[in-house]
Amino acid sequence: MSAIVETRGLTREFTVRDGRRRRRLTAVDDLTVRVEPGEAVGYIGANGAGKSTTIKMLTGILVPTSGTVTTCGLRPVKDRRRLARQVGVVFGQRSQLWWDLPVRESFRILAAIHALPAATERARTAELVDRLEMADFLTTPVRQLSLGQRMRAEVAAALLHAPRLVILDEPTIGLDVLSKQRLREFLIAERRTHGTTLLLTTHDMGDVQRLCDRVLIIDHGRLAYDGDLVGLGRATGAERVLVVDLVGPSPDLTGIPAARHLSSEAHGLRQRLSFDAEATTAARVFAAVAERVEVLDFTVEEPDIEDVVRRIYAARR
Amino acid sequence: MRAMTRVYWRLLGAGFRRQSTYRLAALGGLVANTTFGLLKVAVLFATVRAAGGDVAGYDLGRMSTYIWLSQALLGSINLSGRTDIAERIKDGQVAVDFLRPLDVQAAEVTTAVGGALFALIPRGIPMLAIGGFVGMALPASPAAYPLSALSLLLGIVISVAAAYLVGVAGFWLVETRGPQICYMVVSGFLAGLFVPIQLFPRWLELTAQATPFPSMMMYPIDILAGRVGPAGALTLLAVQLAWLAAVGGLGQALTRAGRRHLEVQGG
Amino acid sequence: MIFLRRSGGPRPGVTDELALRVRLRPYRAVLASRARSQASYRANFALDLVSSFLAALVELAEVWVLFHAVTRLGGLEFHQILLVFGLADLAFSLADLAVGHCDNLPTYLRAGTLDVFYLRPQPLLLQLATSDITLRRLARASVGLVALIAGLAVNDIAWGVGAVALLVVALASGCATFAAMFVWAGALQFFLIDGAEMTNAFVYGGRYAATQPASVWSRPLKAVFGFFFPMAFAGFLPTLRLLDLPAPAWLPTWLGWCGPLAALWAWAMALLCWHWGVRHYRGGGG
Incomplete structure (x- = not known):
């Protein structure tokens, strides 16, 4: 065709x-x-x-x-x-x-x-x-x-x-x-x-x-x-980010498979984990987190398109 | 007081400069005004000739002055009834204007007069040059020049202040385009844009004189064309001042009423 | 469109008519909806009608006051100029009603509305011409019509097939000529930004010229508004012919029949400018 x-x-x-x-x-x-x-x-x-x-x-x-x-x-x-x-x-x-x-x-x-x-x-x-x-x-x-x-x-x-x-x-x-x-x-x-x-x-x-x-x-x-x-x-290494709000203060959530701890706020009440969308899924990362701590709420942040474009542009120069 | 004067001086300057950015528009206006001027020459000169060389005090020389001066003033005298204030009332911007420590009417009129004065350069001077080239009648008495300059300035201010009245009607009307177009049609005719009002039938001339429109364009031209002597010129100036007071006062009253209306209606 | 060709009936004439109707459907749909929407804002529409009527009336008054000051101008008297005014103004009003919105092209260009026309399967100019209709200008046309009827009534006309044909030809070609002027002016807006005033000088100046006795014009004016923009063909020349009046220099009365040629010339110029304008807009070879 x-x-x-x-x-x-x-x-x-x-x-x-x-x-x-x-x-x-x-x-x-x-x-x-x-x-x-x-x-x-x-x-x-x-x-x-x-x-x-x-x-x-x-x-x-x-x-x-x-x-x-x-x-x-x-x-x-x-x-x-x-x-x-x-x-x-x-x-x-x-x-x-x-x-x-x-x-x-x-x-x-x-x-x-x-x-x-x-x-x-x-x-x-x-x-x-x-x-x-x-x-x-x-x-x-x-x-x-x-x-x-x-x-x-x-x-x-x-x-x-x-x-x-x-x-x-x-x-x-x-x-x-x-x-x-x-x-x-x-x-x-x-x-x-x-x-x-x-x-x-x-x-x-x-x-x-x-x-x-x-x-x-x-x-x-x-x-x-x-x-x-x-x-x-x-090509860009751009990653998605899982943001979790926890019920109580907790230590940093390190060691989740295929995910990386980015930051903690308010004594660990809100934590951010980045993960490679190719290696794992948001659901799997979330499941691993939920096994360890009680989660109140969560969101998934997409990589910023400007960021992806910037990385592509940067790689070309 | 001095600070206040400075504000209006600057507004005048801003209006002047803003006009200076529209160069191609000014060129277009020049072509338009020349074309219309030539058409007016054809038909009005024919009228003078048909009347045996003089019609209502106009011979060919004075008619030439009338034609090229009226074309020169077209860019400076607001006969369209279009104003910035109408736009700002429509989109609610005027509420912000009322917060400024300035008189809304005075600011609007000053800015518009600044633009009008600037327009005399690209649009006025070339028309006068054409008039000078083809021949215009000029007044015998040297006193007529300062008098006509003053009359001209008054004419510009009256036209701007009267157009402002159409704009502020927007406080009460949803759509001011209809009244604005009516104003444009009537004002040009009664101001003597296409035919001097002295050529009108008597009743129509009297009707025109009962409006502020001849004060905008006809009277300054009458003085500069020498159709009236110095005494007549002073009378016309007095009439202009009276109309300025009338349209200015009415504008001030309507602005206040409009402000109250806004406060009650909540914009 | 494919379905149409396949569904052709037995007689070719019927198919053609059907094809034409389907072809015209888009334009009809747009125009009908424009008309409905204008009439639906009653109060505004009434005021628009009034101001449009007033405008035409004042234009007539401008001619009338001159003839009040003198009885004869350029060889014509008021009852004769009434015919010139009626023919020219009616033709202009009808053209204005139909395609006067071509004046809005600069707005369309700035807002990118023109790009939307490119995405539709009709010719661009036809879309623009039929994108709106300004009904308030009916009020304008009524003044021209009344002036024309009055002019026909008060003048001594040798009525016959020739006179009627001349009137019809003059009105139709005048209308076409003014429409071409609007298209010409619109086309130049592709090049001129903020330059509408320049083209207005010839479109609206043309209307003003068309209602005058062309016999008073100087030679340059005769060249510009007699022939280059053929305004004298809309009212003045047909009136000379109809009333059998003496011809001024440069403008023989047989030209009264040449309205269609004038319209053709005006359209050739308009379409050429339109073609250039669109080329410039698309950036081909420019």
């Missing part, structure tokens, strides 16, 4: 005016990537690393300076309109909905825009409303929605025409834990039932861990890492 995204030497330069002088800035530099249908790819990098520029080239908004790109087997700039029927994009920052119209109305317009037959429109809308739990606010104007509700509506709007490729730009930014969780579950289900390919940029390691089986890291427009999460963990 042919690739859903394929770039060869993809490069994009901008001319920026720096006071009086003009200078060339390379936003994407010689990017060669192939994404197969059904993959879920996290596209990660610092602000200004070239993520948005890449997405704009994949969708035909920007013309590459050099190199080639095909998306869904089409040339994005030349075949923009045909491509639009196969791609759905969610921009975390800009809305595709009509802010003064009820959500349902926006969906109807989008169905007309994508020329969905009436039966398909009904079925797909019902599916999305059900899976994204939007029934409560279907008749609310978009401008009155909470951020979480709006984001769900945005995702539904981008996926209404059942695109083969879904690109999500910071989909969970600013969302509360529950909303994030819901959105992730939806995307997992969507991928499972429709075989949709996912490409998402994010600052949230949780998104990557729950959703992606492949990670691309971009640094100053260049591809810095392409591989799975296990490899990323190995």
Whole structure:
């Protein structure tokens, strides 16, 4: 089967005016990537690393300076309109909905825009409303929605025409834990039932861990890492952290298998243990802790994505 | 008192500098004002000629002065009714303004006047240069120059203070765009932007004179074009001062009422 | 779209009509919802109608006061200029109603809304043109319409197929020309930041010019608003032809029939600028 995204030497330069002088800035530099249908790819990098520029080239908004790109087997700039029927994009920052119209109305317009037959429109809308739990606010104007509700509506709007490729730009930014969780579950289900390919940029390691089986890291427009999460963990040594609140003061919890004691607070009432996600699981570490002391509460902290990126960047220099 | 003067002096300067950042906009304004100016020349000169060389005290030279001076003032006289205060009332920022040890009305008007004075440089001078090039009538009496400069300043302040009234209507109205557009339409017409008000039918001219709009643009031009002598100029200045007191006083009263309204409604 | 071609009926004509209807559905859906949402804010909408009506009325008054001061201007009397005003202003108002929101392109560019248009399977310009409709401008159009009807009533017109055809052609091509002006101005916003005032000089200055007797213009003005931006074709030239008035220099009366050519020229210019603008935005070859 042919690739859903394929770039060869993809490069994009901008001319920026720096006071009086003009200078060339390379936003994407010689990017060669192939994404197969059904993959879920996290596209990660610092602000200004070239993520948005890449997405704009994949969708035909920007013309590459050099190199080639095909998306869904089409040339994005030349075949923009045909491509639009196969791609759905969610921009975390800009809305595709009509802010003064009820959500349902926006969906109807989008169905007309994508020329969905009436039966398909009904079925797909019902599916999305059900899976994204939007029934409560279907008749609310978009401008009155909470951020979480709006984001769900945005995702539904981008996926209404059942695109083969879904690109999500910071989909969970600013969302509360529950909303994030819901959105992730939806995307997992969507991928499972429709075989949709996912490409998402994010600052949230949780998104990557729950959703992606492949990670691309971009640094100053260049591809810095392409591989799975296990490899990323190995490459960076980034670890997850188990934080436990204990019932009574206890000595430091050292000697837990595959885990390392980081710190204790308030006479050991709160302790932090880091562990390598590849060597063990949070459940196993927790079980080992619970055998020794009585635990009141616990949380698992994900490695900070900025930290992972920083380590990758540092390793390259 | 001196500290107070300094504050307003600085606000004036800030308004002046802020305008100076919009260079391309100023160029666009120049093109626009010249184009409209040429269209006005065509139709108004034809009117003067059709009337046998003089219409309501305007010969070709005075009409030229009227046209290029009114185009020169376009960037400085607020005939649009658009103000910063309207935005700040809408987004609630005005509550912060009330906390400052400044008079909200005076601060707003001063800043806007600063911007308006700056606009005279990129937008006013080129229009006057065109007028000078094609020929304008100038007043016979040298006293007319300081009088028209004063009248011009008063005109700018009146226009800004009157537009402020539209802005503060936002304390009571949810949406001020409708009134603002109505204001823009009526003010330009009655200020004599497209046709000098002396060319109006008598009843319409009297209607215009019953509003502050001719004080913004028409009267300064009348003085500089020499359509009125020094005595007439002093009368027009007195009328301008009266209108300034009226719109200024009303603005002050509305600002206070608006503040009370905010305190009661809780913003 | 594939399902459509497959579901073609027995007669090709029917299929084409069906295809066209489906093709127009997206635009209809957007426009209908825009219209509904504007009318639903009753109080604001009423006030918008009033201010729009007032604006057009004042524009008419600006013409009228001149003819109050003198009886004849540029060879026309007030009842004749009424026809010029009616034709030009109605055409402008209808174009403004339909595509006047192209003025908002700088806002779309700054907010990134334009990128969203790229993600939809319709042509970009068509999406922009049909992304909104400003119903309050109906009030504006009503003034132009009344002026036109009054102008037709008070003038001595040799009614016949030719006169009706001339009116229809003039109005339709005037409308198209003004629409092209809005698109042209929008296209230049890709290059000009904060430069809307410059293009406004020709769009709104064009409207002002179109309601004047073009016979009073100087030669440079005739070049700019007579031909480059073909404003004289919207009202003045068809009126000369309709009322059989003497032609001024440079503007023979047979030009009264040439509105469609003017519209074609305006659209060619608008589309060329649009093409350049989009190229610049996408960064191809720039």
